[in-house]
Amino acid sequence: MMTEHTVKAFDEDITRLRGLIAEMGGLAEVAIGEAMEALIKGADSVAAQVVARDKQIDALEQEVDRLAIRIIALRAPMADDLREVIAALKIAGIIERIGDYAKNIAKRTGKIEGRARFEPLTLIPAMADIASEMVHDVLTAYAARDPAMAVAVVERDAQVDAFYDSIFRNLVSFMVENPSTITTAAQLLFVARNLERIGDHATNVAEMVYFAATGDYLTDRADRPVT
């Protein structure tokens, strides 16, 4: 726990800010889970719900923005308090993007044809599991202010990337063998891409969590070759 401030209202502001981030994160986690469920089962109503709920995430992001600006303006935070506010501001932006990717996955639900017999569809959930686990863990690291947990999330991103490469190749060879399914398979390429981006964004959140907790920057990962 952080030490308390003399001005109690400041603590309340910070708690409220963290609460908003947690709420956004919770919504984003649910969005990823439901978007994948919709995609796999072809549940259009669930997909519609994900799209509708994304507005809440957007609204929360604006609320974080306003509150962060108000805290900076009124309380002039210093040191770890300033890092806390800046990190919250950036994290809110990233979670909003994660929500968008989930929404994008949900929107592709109606475009998958012949779901029951479409074999590549079974490759995606395992990748989604790793990506959403990263999002879950990084939000827990944020709530716990745990830099070690944040580093563990960054390390896991390589797994998502490896999965993406693997699924990419699998889908391409599937398309070569089954040209009639190219439209559907191409949709899945985008889904895999979105999941890969979600993994990257979880990493970005982890970097901010690390920064807020320690004041240091996580060194940049070596750029991996593009598929």
Add this chain to the structure above:
Amino acid sequence: MLLALAMASVMLFAGVGALWALAVLVVWCYSLWVGGRRVETGAPSPPFTPPRRDPGDAREAIAECIEQISLPLLLMDARRIIAANAGARAALGNHILGQDARISLRHPEAVRLLDLPDGTAVSIAGLSGPGRLWQLTKHRIDPSLWLIELLDRTGEVDMGRAHTDFVANASHELRTPLSAIIGYGETLVDDMGAENMGAEDIGAHYTGTMDAGTRARFLGVILREARRMQSLVADLMSLSQLEAEKHDTPTAPLDLGQVAARVVGEFAGNGPMRVTLERDDKKREPVFVDDPTKRHHAPARGDAPLSVAGDAAQLEQLLRNLIDNALKYADPEAAVTISLSADDRGMAVLSVADQGPGIAPEHIPLLTRRFYRTDPGRSRAAGGTGLGLAIVKHIVERHRGRLDIASQLGVGTTVTVRLPLLVPLPDPAT
């Protein structure tokens, strides 16, 4: 306090339900605290000032009570989490103590529960990670204190899903050998014209045109496919067994070194020195299991037991599957090395390395999927069911371990399994 515990357990056994027993327990604790305070203020003994009590004491008493209960429980005031027992901390993390509940719970449905009337229960998917299902119930125990009960229902959901997966996979993979068996069987029967004949007539009145060689070949196919089905059924059974016990971590301590020596011993008979086991601790001194004279000459540290909590039969199966794979897909002459060690993070490390052709990187993330084959023709020809690594992965997961597959084309593949050690190894210096 004892009376409260006794009463709670009696109620539990009487089948009144865990919830009621819990409520009684908490109320007892609370009343004990109130009662205790009255006694102290009623009869103050002059030399000692009675300890000052504040409302925090009641909360501490309740926190102590719930700590002993295996069901995850949270104690909350209007906003913050005041206490969380061991189960709840394991599910949500140690940081939740004293934290704003909205930050700790995060899930929109869970946050919504905080504003719902007392006694409400909600089911929440993904509270402690993707794929986990929890049921949260809110109980009020005081005007400003609430108890949140967390019930893990992941197992129930998994059972349902595992069942559908099983049916989908099994039907496809079993149908292939079955259609071969039926096809060849029909051909043989047609050739004999034997469909409407009694068994004793066939030998005497054989009218078919098929030569003995072809017949033998067809029968060979039938036998091979039937054997394949047999191993497939065996693998499917162990997989669904594993899925059923997924959330039930083994507790019996065993020495991984002994398990490995036993399994390696089974393979040692197959050929000279192909499968070897070594203790890869500080001193690298291989122990050749199929050479009885060297068996007991490992260095002292190499003999230290690698104690893990595990299911012996499953760990044997894990190692057998890995060695099987290494032998099956690698060069028939090349050696397979099994090494055992402990890392500095308190994990036992078991690895199986072959000098085979290696696996292309794009296949590696998908290797543990059921029926995933990098080269379907070759795998089937070698008698693989496509389930070996899926079983390995399930066993590792059940043991709370980690599975890593590293491979380089043309060099070989190393599969590494890490399992949490029960007892850290003695320092090599001592």
